[in-house]
Amino acid sequence: MEHQPSNFIRSIIKEDLETGKRDQVITRFPPEPNGYLHIGHAKSIVINFGLADDFNGKTNLRFDDTNPLKEDQEYVDSIKEDVQWLGYEWDELRYASDYFEEMYERAVLLIKKGKAYVDDLTPEEMREYRGTLTEPGKESPYRSRSVEENLDLFDRMRKGEFENGSKVLRAKIDMASPNLNLRDPALYRVSHATHHNTGDKWCIYPMYDYAHPLEDAIEGITHSLCTTEFEDHRPLYNWVVEECEMEHQPQQIEFGRLNITNTVMSKRKLKQLVDESYVDGWDDPRLPTVSGLRRKGYTPEAIRAFVQEAGVSKGSGVVDEAMLEHFVREDLKMKAPRTMGVLKPLKVVITNYPEGETEWLDAEINPENPEMGMRQIPFSREIYIEQEDFMENPPKKYFRLFPGNEVRLKHAYFIKCEEVIKNEEGEVVEIRCTYDPETKSGSGFTGRKVKGTLHWVDATHALPAEFRLYEPLIRDEDQKAEEAEDKTFLDYVNKNSLEVVQGFIEPNMKDVQSHDKFQFFRHGYFNVDPKHTTAEKAVFNRTVSLKSSFKL
Ligand code: ATP
Ligand code: MG
Numbered sequence: 001m002e003h004q005p006s007n008f009i010r011s012i013i014k015e016d017l018e019t020g021k022r023d024q025v026i027t028r029f030p031p032e033p034n035g036y037l038h039i040g041h042a043k044s045i046v047i048n049f050g051l052a053d054d055f056n057g058k059t060n061l062r063f064d065d066t067n068p069l070k071e072d073q074e075y076v077d078s079i080k081e082d083v084q085w086l087g088y089e090w091d092e093l094r095y096a097s098d099y100f101e102e103m104y105e106r107a108v109l110l111i112k113k114g115k116a117y118v119d120d121l122t123p124e125e126m127r128e129y130r131g132t133l134t135e136p137g138k139e140s141p142y143r144s145r146s147v148e149e150n151l152d153l154f155d156r157m158r159k160g161e162f163e164n165g166s167k168v169l170r171a172k173i174d175m176a177s178p179n180l181n182l183r184d185p186a187l188y189r190v191s192h193a194t195h196h197n198t199g200d201k202w203c204i205y206p207m208y209d210y211a212h213p214l215e216d217a218i219e220g221i222t223h224s225l226c227t228t229e230f231e232d233h234r235p236l237y238n239w240v241v242e243e244c245e246m247e248h249q250p251q252q253i254e255f256g257r258l259n260i261t262n263t264v265m266s267k268r269k270l271k272q273l274v275d276e277s278y279v280d281g282w283d284d285p286r287l288p289t290v291s292g293l294r295r296k297g298y299t300p301e302a303i304r305a306f307v308q309e310a311g312v313s314k315g316s317g318v319v320d321e322a323m324l325e326h327f328v329r330e331d332l333k334m335k336a337p338r339t340m341g342v343l344k345p346l347k348v349v350i351t352n353y354p355e356g357e358t359e360w361l362d363a364e365i366n367p368e369n370p371e372m373g374m375r376q377i378p379f380s381r382e383i384y385i386e387q388e389d390f391m392e393n394p395p396k397k398y399f400r401l402f403p404g405n406e407v408r409l410k411h412a413y414f415i416k417c418e419e420v421i422k423n424e425e426g427e428v429v430e431i432r433c434t435y436d437p438e439t440k441s442g443s444g445f446t447g448r449k450v451k452g453t454l455h456w457v458d459a460t461h462a463l464p465a466e467f468r469l470y471e472p473l474i475r476d477e478d479q480k481a482e483e484a485e486d487k488t489f490l491d492y493v494n495k496n497s498l499e500v501v502q503g504f505i506e507p508n509m510k511d512v513q514s515h516d517k518f519q520f521f522r523h524g525y526f527n528v529d530p531k532h533t534t535a536e537k538a539v540f541n542r543t544v545s546l547k548s549s550f551k552l
Pocket of ligand 1: 029032039044225
């Protein structure tokens with residue numbers, strides 16, 4: 001695996017090892033299994049696994065499964081698959097729910113120390129009592145309950161005697177703290193819900209701010225890396241570790257979230273797009289999910305390189321999606337075989353080519369990587385070209401096919417347009433051309449030059465194929481008006497984000513497998529779709545086009 005470039009977290013870890021503050025590095029990647037992973041999570045994965053790896057440390061995959069209403073085994077399975085696909089192996093697989101008993105006992109300890117109490121305020125009242133950034137909060141009338149009463153009530157909360165939302169266990173810290181997170185935060189809530197791991201064993205569940213530091217401490221995590229929205233929670237994180245008398249003290253360090261232009265990056269929004277059928281599942285190639293990018297044709301190498309380049313810093317700038325595309329082009333350049341496919345076919349008959357004859361032309365599989373060898377392409381009297389490569393009345397500087405013009409067919413011959421055939425509606429349905437046998441590709445012909453080079457496939461041997469072309473699902477420019485007008489991001493979903501076309505591919509592609517990747521001449525990189533491809537017809541997702549103005 002690539003080394004992590006230097007960054008501020010790396011420097012902290014290095015110093016901790018040098019000064020003897022730590023004698024090893026243990027990190028964790030702690031997703032909540034309430035959705036599929038997106039490329040923002042990939043950043044967290046690369047940082048957590050990558051940094052630990054650089055220092056011969058360990059990384060746990062830990063499911064932060066403390067909210068049963070939103071969590072599901074499907075998400076657990078997909079997260080495991082995505083982490084492995086990205087190229088990482090966890091040291092241990094853990095579930096926060098495995099620690100529920102210990103968390104409960106630590107909460108009892110807090111009560112006994114007078115550091116936690118059961119509160120009966122309603123959620124609305126609690127919000128009111130909390131105060132604001134400029135005004136201190138008010139203490140709950142239940143704050144002065146005796147230790148005995150609190151122990152009894154907390155025990156009965158666990159036994160299921162109370163309704164959802166009727167009681168919470170709160171930390172007793174400081175209702176006047178300038179940090180709102182320290183104004184007696186909730187530690188446990190009542191929720192009569194079946195948990196994907198613990199079933200109906202529990203009807204009280206720990207809150208994130210209480211559970212997370214304990215999970216880290218129990219697992220001996222040295223550096224607990226999270227995103228900057230938790231910076232203000234750090235004092236509470238440390239309070240929990242200390243007051244719960246945990247032996248091991250993890251250190252929380254925050255880094256900036258990854259955001260990318262022209263997409264949404266939160267599980268809540270992604271789930272809405274999936275649930276309301278704006279897309280075809282969590283792995284729809286238009287989503288920035290790891291599984292969506294995989295289906296679109298992204299490689300783990302490209303994603304890792306992108307995340308490294310986006311960098312680890314405190315700031316959370318928005319990264320141009322063109323940068324993500326740049327990295328997949330870079331990665332596929334050497335790996336992807338070149339081929340030709342016609343997406344929107346127009347038939348061309350070469351009138352001076354003998355009927356019933358086929359010749360097999362030699363072509364490199366990847367001119368940038370000659371080791372990949374050669375392929376054979378059939379050529380005969382009838383071929384397909386792209387509809388947009390012909391114009392009856394072309395504008396100036398149109399160098400493709402038009403009446404009387406000569407172009408080069410990639411890997412084959414020069415052809416010249418002699419006649420245009422139309423149907424009754426006046427649409428062009430066929431082009432008649434002549435070819436010049438002298439101009440065969442590779443023959444060293446220098447007699448004359450042509451300006452256009454077209455891709456094509458042989459009509460008699462071609463295989464049918466489907467091509468799926470994508471545009472951004474949500475464009476930033478469309479969304480800018482969002483706040484001014486009373487709309488949500490769903491109102492800005494691009495209705496033209498998927499175009500499906502039926503075309504043809506070279507016959508040597510008859511055995512393509514799911515996730516095989518190709519560069520189609522002039523069209524870009526494509527991935528064989530694992531869901532829709534059948535034995536009769538391959539379906540290709542366009543990963544990225546060839547052109548970009550992006551510069552690193
Ligand atoms: P979302 O808001 O998209 O649901 P989350 O933070 O709630 O994300 P978790 O499952 O809690 O999702 O995240 C697991 C880890 O991934 C956390 O440590 C979180 O900080 C990190 N993470 C989530 N989104 C990003 C992002 N955009 N950039 C970097 N790290 C992220
Ligand atoms: Mg979350």
